[in-house]
């Protein structure tokens with residue numbers, strides 16, 4: 001993808017702190033974790049997305065001459081720091097969960113290790129990317145889940161909050177399960193399927209609906225997905241579409257036939273339209289519906305027995321309008337001085353908001369059938385044994401303790417940058433979608449449901465739990 005310099009897309013305090021770190025302790029290193037605390041829509045999981053854009057951003061970090069001129073004019077940065085920025089070379093280590101993975105609150109999705117002066121600068125953009133794309137992928141997963149195997153086309157660009165939200169949002173929607181997008185730029189950039197039908201303007205621009213459909217047939221004889229609700233779905237739209245389909249049949253032309261309904265009672269109209277198409281011998285003609293759809297409407301119309309082959313979903317998906325924020329955070333969890341890792345904690349009034357200190361690893365625990373039984377956070381370097389005691393991170397769970405026995409540990413994260421060098425190859429977006437579905441299939445079914453899902457078990461090792469408890473005691477005195 002074409003490079004663009006987003007290096008200054010940070011919050012001023014990151015630069016002022018970086019200046020401070022540079023002046024005070026240029027050698028001091030830090031560890032930051034990126035994680036979220038709450039799942040949108042009271043859901044059971046988040047689909048992690050955005051790593052490809054994180055990689056692109058980190059690969060392109062540099063301060064241009066005009067950036068440096070601008071910063072100099074602010075008169076708040078030391079000349080030596082500005083000189084450091086001029087020759088800035090990214091040197092950090094980055095570990096991340098792979099895109100498409102279902103993840104849970106308080107899991108370190110990304111850990112960045114490096115000079116504090118560098119790791120601090122990344123806060124805003126890493127959060128901006130991951131919070132947005134994971135939010136949309138998560139919403140798409142909900143919508144696609146209730147669509148039960150029917151295609152869901154992403155139609156939201158026109159109502160997205162800006163060009164990036166449209167383009168990266170469409171990619172995230174595909175990671176979450178959409179079959180493709182109407183956004184051609186996104187399709188081109190990310191190898192997605194470009195999909196679409198026609199707008200009402202096509203039909204309105206002709207003197208009749210029939211004329212409009214016939215003109216479409218002439219230009220696209222192999223793809224006749226006709227929008228049938230401009231005037232009257234059952235008394236005009238479907239009847240005119242049938243005329244076109246019959247002509248194509250008589251002419252012996254193989255075509256993808258279908259209709260799209262964009263208003264009215266979806267259940268009633270699709271049932272009636274299906275009957276009309278079937279009765280006329282067009283059992284293969286598909287029915288697509290759109291119009292402010294979300295997981296609730298889709299679930300409702302399918303429960304009512306609506307006859308639908310595919311959905312076009314726009315504004316509610318691309319803006320995640322039912323709960324439009326994933327509040328991921330980026331927190332310092334350790335520093336490193338003279339080779340020694342020193343865990344750090346941030347206390348809060350609530351235990352949930354108190355950070356989890358230390359340089360950690362994240363694992364998924366699988367049983368012999370390949371089913372996920374929970375996730376595990378360990379401190380880096382801890383040796384796990386069969387009789388290792390695990391502690392549920394959720395203090396409200398009745399069964400607090402568990403032995404590792406019988407479970408296999410698989411690391412959930414990969415190293416993405418080593419000393420500033422990219423060491424990870426991103427899979428294609430469609431491949432990410434496939435692996436995402438496979439990972440979802442290993443989770444307990446009760447965690448997948450949309451309403452009142454079970455809380456997935458996330459465990460800590462004894463060492464991690466004790467470290468946190470001891471640090472809370474130490475700092476709250």
Ligand SMILES: Nc1ncnc2c1ncn2[C@@H]1O[C@H](COP(=O)(O)OP(=O)(O)OP(=O)(O)O)[C@@H](O)[C@H]1O
Pocket residue numbers: 262263264265266267268290291292293297300301304
């Ligand atoms: N059977 C149904 N059950 C639940 N919701 C439905 C059903 N049929 C349609 N809807 C949804 O109800 C909402 C309003 O539908 P309605 O047809 O009134 O839309 P509209 O926006 O008024 O139509 P138009 O596009 O003509 O203005 C939409 O979100 C639509 O998807």
Ligand SMILES: O=P(O)(O)OC[C@H]1O[C@H](OP(=O)(O)OP(=O)(O)O)[C@H](O)[C@@H]1O
Pocket residue numbers: 155156158159199262290291292293312313314315316
């Ligand atoms: O409703 P969404 O989920 O966002 O899906 C995309 C919508 O975009 C188009 O509408 P258009 O902009 O033409 O406006 P409309 O609502 O009048 O159809 C299309 O006809 C869908 O209704």
Ligand SMILES: O=C(O)c1cccnc1
Pocket residue numbers: 155156182195196197198199260290312314
């Ligand atoms: O192709 C379509 O039918 C489409 C695309 C974007 C928005 N609404 C509909």
